[in-house]
Amino acid sequence: MAKYVLDDTDREIIELLQQDGRMPFLTIANQLGLAEGTVRRRVARLLDEGILRIVGITDPFRIGLYTVAIVGLKVERGRIDPIANALAELPEVRSVALSTGNFDLVIQVAVKNNDELLTFLIKKLSEIPGILNTGTSLVLKVAKEDFGWGVN
């Protein structure tokens, strides 16, 4: 299938949904001078293609997950993919990125407290073969979190 290319209408729709994910399609249609069906079809397409997701993003510190960390991992060459998949299965792991540089993988972890982080680092990670070493950056404060990319 050809790669979906965003046009200006897609970008305008996305921009509104980045402000309010529950904005009614009729409101979007009226603001942009489109038919409601057009907006509905466009959004369905963007969701199908995985370009856009509409999600409730919770603040970890407000829902009882008081320990958030970014962990960089060095792993054995040739084992990156199985290790990335094993990490992705763990519910504590919010994101897994394969990277270059100091670390082969960078993950974000959210747990209830430092005890759980310790269990995660010592027990859960050691059950995954091939991890050589890790560097853990404990999040003291989120200074900025902005999901509004991709329309400008």
Added chain:
Amino acid sequence: MPLDELDRQILAYLQEDGRTSYVTLASALGVSEGTIRKRVRRLEQENVVQIIGVTDPLKVGLDTVAYVWFEIERMHLEEAIECLKLLEEVRYLIVTTGSHDLVAMVVVPSREDLVRLLNDELSTIPGIVSTQTSIVLKIHKQTYDWAPFPKITEAQNKEDCPAHG
């Protein structure tokens, strides 16, 4: 704001699909639509949840995602945070402990933009002692469901993982 079981169940649904209708939520959770509406409004007002559209950067022409670790001179820490926050390219910035002081997630259109950011823009920010950059080659997992709300999380993981078939 303390969360009760109903709040948590509502959040679990919204984390999966932010546009789940209030009617659907009401019938799934056995409460009235008005109750759902009030709860969601309160969760949003208290900043427990924000319901928004999020794009996949690699699918909207932002081809370079990187993590940058910073070591900052202590006396300039606050100033450096304020300056970094102002950069549009910096999407996520945290204050941390350990061998580094700050970690940023950066999203830009190309490698050239990343080089420009690292060489030009960062050089004007006071107190940066060193940076280490990890360029993201592939995003294996990106969830926004911070809380491991058991029912939905388990179902999702199994669906996405063939090994669990």
